[in-house]
Amino acid sequence: MFFERIKSEGLAHNSYIIGSRGEAVVIDPRRDCQVYVHTARRNGLKIKRIFETHRNEDYVAGSVELNVAVGAEVYHGPGLKWQYGTTLQDGQEFGIGDLRLTAIHTPGHTDESMTYALVDSASGAATVMVFAGDALFVDEVGRTDLQGPEQAKRLASALYQSIHQRILPLGDGAILCPGHGGGSVCGSHISDRDESSLGIERAQNPVLQLTKKEFLRHKTLERLETPPYFTQMEKYNLEGPPLLGHRPAPPGLTPRQFRDEMARGAVVIDTRRPAEFCGAHISGSYAIWLDGLPAFAGWVLGYEKAVLLVLEDESLLDTAVRRLFRLGYDRTAGYLGGGIEGWYNSGFLIEDLAPLSVHDLKAKLDRKEQLTVLDVRGGDEWNRGHIDCSLNVYVGHLEQSLSRAPRDKPVAVLCSVGNRAGLGASILLRAGYPKVYNVLGSMTAWRAAGFPVSTETT
Amino acid sequence: MFFERIKSEGLAHNSYIIGSRGEAVVIDPRRDCQVYVHTARRNGLKIKRIFETHRNEDYVAGSVELNVAVGAEVYHGPGLKWQYGTTLQDGQEFGIGDLRLTAIHTPGHTDESMTYALVDSASGAATVMVFAGDALFVDEVGRTDLQGPEQAKRLASALYQSIHQRILPLGDGAILCPGHGGGSVCGSHISDRDESSLGIERAQNPVLQLTKKEFLRHKTLERLETPPYFTQMEKYNLEGPPLLGHRPAPPGLTPRQFRDEMARGAVVIDTRRPAEFCGAHISGSYAIWLDGLPAFAGWVLGYEKAVLLVLEDESLLDTAVRRLFRLGYDRTAGYLGGGIEGWYNSGFLIEDLAPLSVHDLKAKLDRKEQLTVLDVRGGDEWNRGHIDCSLNVYVGHLEQSLSRAPRDKPVAVLCSVGNRAGLGASILLRAGYPKVYNVLGSMTAWRAAGFPVSTETT
């Protein structure tokens, strides 16, 4: 038996390829699907079928793309008006060489969610692996809030049933293969450990220790962020997203060409790290560090404008472009050839954004300087410890909540280490705030320096 | 938590690297240990400790090598006079960031065998993974015959206790990480599936379904091959093997230099595939296809002579050399630069070895031509189906059993597909048999062609 987990960083999205005796299936492929084609070829396998666990909402599904590339049939769960692929029935079975895969309807995260149970007939009848999509994660369960608060309770109830009645009975020994790992926006407390089994989850997943009543209460009170791009993903994944095909890489633009594209309305994303963005950057750009693209581009980017990239290094272009088109941002118009150095060497303007160390921040606060400390972490994080006088606005909501941050005094933006603070600072600069700081190291450095942390909540 | 299984092909040997919060441990490293160093570095981890599950007998342990490279301490089980590392006590615990590893003494395969149980304290107290070495495999258990038939029953009894009293109680959900995968000589029926858990094994591992009495009977009757190089491995792994360090790659030799090295006593291994060996080869060489090196070199090679390699392609040199030094064969004197073409272009002699298709073999048998059909597979394989008139001598024993194969008529050598048959044929040619065939495709092709198969055993 061949098995490989293919992880898309940033999204913490897991897809899987499983094979036996020359045949393979892929579960929840991503859009840049050559990785499956190559993995299959290298291992002497032919991809026969593609299974989706549900209509994913956080990335563009790669099923259609992979279907075109290898001609394998796509399968989904029941209840949606899919415009591609084949709808499964609960209990439907498929052979893959020695393996047998059973499709199990497990609504909850969404109504059409499926779980796939795998048996290795060469060894016996035990369920060896369970592909649970967004129903069950390591230390967490799926969200039930995406169809709105009015549906949350109904879905939570369905999820409870699905997990306890349909998934856990597959056996403690079954290895759990969830749709996401730690860091995903699809679950707030997913472990950073990828290896688990139903038995381990039954024993120690905190949400599985709850009674049904507690579970429903927990899920209906749960507050998770929903980036606006999810809407586009749901549409794409229902209708079948546009094909990527063979897309020429976005060109390197001269500073002049880059500036002209900006003038035509393109949006600049600066993918460098926060200290580099402080060092020098182009006025008007969003600062989204490379590893933050999957999680944060979807908060600030719309689908109508072209995107321009500033990169630390040209070799990162492919990574940046992939991370964008996995979210459906297919219109990357180019990148700044020669990097930020090329820009300022051309005599073009660069904008100031002063870095601030936590020591300097502390000194400013001690001196009672006029200063807004803006903490752009999530509410949960803020509640677990923050600087006493800080104002909390989640970075994803900042652009819509600028009225909360006064413009008439300097703003020191912080988060956990300074990455999201960089994005926050760039949003303020775009909005014309006259004096903005990025607190490098942010709360991590603040704590490490031994400065006081408040847990008082508002 | 970081986890990666590092597999050494051919040996089907599994080693593991596990990490958390910047720290890592390695379990059962192989001798070419840069893979651990690089994996650790790439993931921001520092290797702190090295654990051995037992004194391995089928490969040179890499603990000393890795210890020198990264300065991590080596740990072993109790009861042997180890000349390096630290001896563990049953129940000893180690922290690795958020992880906790407990050493459990599980004698049986050998007296000092250890199992390591891993808990992820960030999630709870359940055993998440079990590193069982050669005690428990997927669908199989460890050998108990290596210390001789007189010890087999005692060890089998210990193994039964270790598995049932110490390992299985760690919980059905615990993921099993064994010392070998399918294809290893350390267990005859290991599954080709690498993913399993204690629960799956408890449910369907055939040997775990036996009563203690049945288990003891099964283990004492079991017949497994023990290649002669095991003796050297046991010595090395007790005393600490010689360090590899930075070894210059063996040089490409001209045909003339190669012939001179042969004249000085070096042994030639031709690592090409059987049809290529049939096409042209050097008289006196052993035919051991590249993927067969780990399992078969140890049957025919001693430690006193230098080794010369014939390669399909120079880019395979590194792979061949690694596979040899993993078995302690450190004296590779060079390879035939320019390949077999260079040899015959120099006007040097090439030896005949006719390929024989199963169709031609069938025709010869039907015509009742004088012909020995020599089947060099293992006895078990032969028992499961063979050509009626065939003589069975396991390829590993052939060189010592030549008296069984008459020299006065042609010999058609076969195995399952023709690889081991190639080695068998080369042994006969070295021994001066005048007419030898390699039956390409061997029993696989014979069956595929629909020819009769006998299961009558002797």
Add this chain to the structure above:
Amino acid sequence: MFFERIKSEGLAHNSYIIGSRGEAVVIDPRRDCQVYVHTARRNGLKIKRIFETHRNEDYVAGSVELNVAVGAEVYHGPGLKWQYGTTLQDGQEFGIGDLRLTAIHTPGHTDESMTYALVDSASGAATVMVFAGDALFVDEVGRTDLQGPEQAKRLASALYQSIHQRILPLGDGAILCPGHGGGSVCGSHISDRDESSLGIERAQNPVLQLTKKEFLRHKTLERLETPPYFTQMEKYNLEGPPLLGHRPAPPGLTPRQFRDEMARGAVVIDTRRPAEFCGAHISGSYAIWLDGLPAFAGWVLGYEKAVLLVLEDESLLDTAVRRLFRLGYDRTAGYLGGGIEGWYNSGFLIEDLAPLSVHDLKAKLDRKEQLTVLDVRGGDEWNRGHIDCSLNVYVGHLEQSLSRAPRDKPVAVLCSVGNRAGLGASILLRAGYPKVYNVLGSMTAWRAAGFPVSTETT
């Protein structure tokens, strides 16, 4: 200044990319043109123009492909009805950053042939490099026979003028960048050294030492092979060849699928080396070793049938496919997944082709066995030394000249080392010759073994 020669192996075709201050031009690109795109990007260059030295006849020009990829304009010489690109005028100049490129009309090899002279204005006015296409090679000059014997003299006269009046006067110091290197079919005695200058050629190129009269005589008597695929190349390169775009790699086929494709008329090319082909091969296949594809596929393959590949290793697929589509063979239907082993393991028939060492050949000849010795090298090579009794038919003509080789006795095929002999042998086998040998090592081994060589010509 940036300069790189990009060589297509087998064709010994040279293309060039030159750049300065962010701009680049490409001369004579090949069809798989990503190499130029990547080279340009890696060096911060934008490809602005594409220059062709002439309508190439031995490969599919990549100008149109590269034009589509990067939007650069294509330029050709005058006098042909080009269906794409822009026609140059003699003396036209182009700037590339600090560089200046002058187009010089140098008819001879063909009527529209151009030479490009490069000056580095940052240093001075001397011609630094000369891109001479197929007018002038290292130690050789271009062919003048491709438009038929009736045109040869006129073209030779033009070539003499072009070289002596237009190219050599550019200065002894000018570095020569020709369209082909050693091994090309576009010149019979091109040196295997790629580095030269006009001064070196003037001093020691043997053809440049001739008087005009001698030159004309030499060129009109010259006998070079013209593979039939040249016709298709000329058509493609005049009209603009079909675009490759993003072509999915041909799939690995199971032995059964492969056999079915053969039944539907696909032609099998076995790209393995001759000894491997002897070891086992599929009946009906052409043996063209991988490095021989560019030079020999065009002799036996037509454009109407699909091609199937047998590979030594799957990793060679891309190389094989590229070498075919560079000749316009775009219909590779697949390759034999699992290799020849997979074929014979399936119980499918393999065909015999016995290898013959030169020692055995000598013995057969000494014993006066019935045997045709068929030497498939070119006439020139044969004239320089052959086995006394051998019959010479060039491998490219063999399929059309089978009447010259008797079928009623064994045929031992040889060439210089056994590669072309493999193709020759496969042609005989396809034609039903009952007993064929490939003389491994061929004349090289024969000479190395000290056997007698005749230089008597017919």
Add this chain to the structure above:
Amino acid sequence: MFFERIKSEGLAHNSYIIGSRGEAVVIDPRRDCQVYVHTARRNGLKIKRIFETHRNEDYVAGSVELNVAVGAEVYHGPGLKWQYGTTLQDGQEFGIGDLRLTAIHTPGHTDESMTYALVDSASGAATVMVFAGDALFVDEVGRTDLQGPEQAKRLASALYQSIHQRILPLGDGAILCPGHGGGSVCGSHISDRDESSLGIERAQNPVLQLTKKEFLRHKTLERLETPPYFTQMEKYNLEGPPLLGHRPAPPGLTPRQFRDEMARGAVVIDTRRPAEFCGAHISGSYAIWLDGLPAFAGWVLGYEKAVLLVLEDESLLDTAVRRLFRLGYDRTAGYLGGGIEGWYNSGFLIEDLAPLSVHDLKAKLDRKEQLTVLDVRGGDEWNRGHIDCSLNVYVGHLEQSLSRAPRDKPVAVLCSVGNRAGLGASILLRAGYPKVYNVLGSMTAWRAAGFPVSTETT
């Protein structure tokens, strides 16, 4: 014939490997010499000899290292007390397959300098290539000032003779292969074009247009920088440098370990780009961007202290370490694991260095703010155009000339683009200057912005 130029970036050092018929020689190898070993192997060549053009002073010669790796003999020019290798006689010849290499004594740059002339006997007697070491470059000739001003005239005279009497007569067509390309400190005006010939140099190398008298005057007046590390190189290259062998890569250190090493006296080099260094850096570090290491590390680093690295990315470690050990800095103690983010996340102090745009600099100057504009380019560059009020101190001399830059007002450091300015700024910060700016884009941006440039010299 095989030929490859192997270039060491930053040093702009050229080494060469040449081969024919299985044999190869290497000219002026660098210390990390695996590149020659691999190139030779990949092309079926055996390195037989190593030739040095002279005792190099700008990098550690790799001859001894390569000698140990492949066993090839090392050859030098006459007149020095070499402690390794064999001394050549003028006119000594060597065969390399079809090639013939003649050693020609060409003193001037140094007394023992050699030029090697290559003939391809397969083609004729013309000199095909000339390996001129540091005698003759493209557009420039070698330095004659390294043995002190009192020797300069004598050496210049010798160089004139060597070039005009011994090198140029080898023929206009001979391709020039010099020891350095553009950007080297071994010649002030070497072209960035690598391709040339003796004929091109004769025609347009400006120094070759001079009469002997003009030449001597030019060479004795010439002012070139001589970094202090040259002394160590000369010693190493005379005596034979220490062997690198297999050196474990420097470890990634935690911020705490890094700080401890600093406390023990290790010197920090921050290899990131200037804007990044402005964004955040460790107090006390030298800012030498990665591509500047070869040219600038030797100005500020001694040989007695260990080196610590700050990297933009861990993948650059190998490049940085190589660039250091090519200059003999073998004591790299580690790099900052986790990068600068790890440092400030640990709550450790970061130092301020404000970036300054040319627009802001202009505004400050227009406002007549108190400010020293410190231009750290070479005197030649400064003479060709500078900001009116600027003070010129070459970056290499800055640490020894701090008295020239007042401490009591802010200093804005600039160079051509901001790289050397970064190093200059870091030197000032180390020396305790209270307020320092790096002018990003420096003179390039200043000119691009259209601001006034003065060419008045002092």
